[in-house]
Amino acid sequence: MKKIFITGATDGLGFMAAEKLIEQGHQVVLHARNKTKAEIVHQKLPNAKAVVTGDLSSISQTYKIAEALNRLGTMDSVIHNAGVGFKEPYQETEDALPHVFAINSLAPYILSCLINKPKRLIYTSSGMHEQGDTKLEDLLWDKKKWNAAQAYSDTKLHNILLAFAVSKRWPDVFCNVVSPGWVATKMGGAHAPDDLEKAPETQIWLSSSEEKDVQISGQFLYHKRPKNYLSAANDTQLQDRFIDFCESLTLIKIP
Template identity: 25%
Template sequence: MTKNVLVTGGNRGVGLEIVKGMVAEGYKVLMGCRDEDAGLEAKKDIVGGDLHVIEMPLDNESAIVDAFTRAEAVYGPIDILINNAGVLDDTQWTDVTSESFASSMQVNVFAPLTLIQQSLPKMIERGFGRIINVNSSYGSFHESLAGPFSYAISKAAVNALTVKMAAVVDNAKEDKEIDVAVNSMTPGWVHTRMGGADAPKTPEEGADTAIWLATLADDVPNGKFFKDRKEIAW
């Protein structure tokens, strides 16, 4: 039976390449995007495959839950969740406000949490699931949280979220045999609107590790951080 994949921020950049890759692998893919028209425009360039556009603004918890619920009602349960959408606020720490910081946290952390809350319990119940949180080396303590203030802290929180949710999976495995995993990955410095024109990697290269984690069938890791298909330090 075809598995369903939800990719947030799937209409451009790395997210679009993840969508294309998962469609090519034969999955039913739900392209989550803030604006349906933007998703439909991006979909025009993808020929064939089982692809559907889901309007899912990530700035409001109830809207996320409503969109997720409607998506599952129409297309069936989400087997693979790829939390790709993110915002990069490069405001200097001295100028960050509680409102601007909350905006970064909402899209980068709270929205993935909401989607995990909606999907992970059902994955555990069914015995299968993959959650991939698309992150950044800027959120790595090992690399000194080198990015802009709000972005780096919110991305570090994404890694913390990954570890906590992976522990939920490990605890569930004590009661029954399940094939569920939660991991983080960084695409690296990618030539996208966020990454800029000087970035050395293509969006397709940036998407590779997420697709790899989503489609792994054997020796599936849980609660790890990856770059270029290799585990890296938190």
Template identity: 40%
Template sequence: MALILVTGASAGLGLANVAALTDAGHDVALHARNRDRVVDQSVREVLYGDLAQLDETVNLARQANELGRFDAVIHNAGVLNGPDVFAVNVVAPYVLTALMTPPARAIFLSSSMHRSGSTDLRARSRSYSDSKLYVTALAMTLAVRRPASMAHAVDPGWVPTRMGGSAAPDSLEEGHQTQEWLATADESEISPRSGAYWYHRKPRQPHPAAHDPRFQQGLLRLLEEHTGIGFPA
């Protein structure tokens, strides 16, 4: 039985993760922006925080640490457009990664759209595609910097959630199964063990920048400067 945190889990893929992992007997902490967003009141652990706000994200890390060391964190929360794309999709996973007691496994939600993301880290505006390139690179960076743990990025596909829309062509069920597998499967079943980009339990090649040490270092510098929070050695 594993202790698992799922961010952005009040609906969509995150809520599907929570339901499946709970049914499998795991202890799951559901994160939601606020109490009004939690429909399922049966979940034992619910953590709150608006990931668009740095102080609330820092507080979420504190709440999580009070529960102990997680076996896995699924960084599921995300927004498609608007002023909070960079904060929710990139800054929040970085802050949680920097401040939480390191989990045994970290899974970051990416997208096939990351391949069209810009590598200009100093751009004045950042698109959804840019944010997914950044968070994919963050996962690959973590795999290098914390080799004793496991870190992966997952493309769940274009699925019919509130974000994806009802016309999305991919399977909602398949869209959440890879994250659950990476969070709970025996290490011997996962190859490569860490630092991979997955689509439906199969590794795929991400944007070349995701594995580029110079891009990774530049991304960490950007996030450290933006948040004032350094990434632990």
């Protein structure tokens, strides 16, 4: 039995993963954006170990999520599942950051830095990362040039850069990144072509299995198998540039 934390667990793939892991007997800590969503998801999954609340678009609330989780002890696995989609309109957070960057890119960085180091880390990317900007020239995007699909693609590249950077810094942690596919969740839309049932399987497997095949790190996976990804993500200088930028915004370093 493992203790597993899942961000964005109130619906979609996060909820599906949580439901399966609880059925398997694991102690699952859920994350919800606010108290109302927390109450609803706890009613749906009453056997969850706990629910922590906080808006990942807010730096201060993301800090509090990490603090609340650490009070519950050290997790065996953390699944960074939360995210907003490729149709997200331009909007700024209370920290004057683009909403999509704050949730998709910066929140996983903050939580990675502040949560007690788990044994396993799973980040969530997308096939759209292949259209991500490998120059990292405009990480926060010019509002006048806003392109929602490009911004989303950029953040999904950021997730790979973060996962690979953390895997190098923490050789004692199994740290990987997953593409669940384009599936018919609220984010993906009703006409998404990939298999919804298979979409959370890799996250469940990496976070809970005792198979030797999960004892890997620095991998990009799709349906439990390595998948080709943008080769630029292997560039350690690019990884460090992203990490340094996140550090400059938050004033916290990866331990």
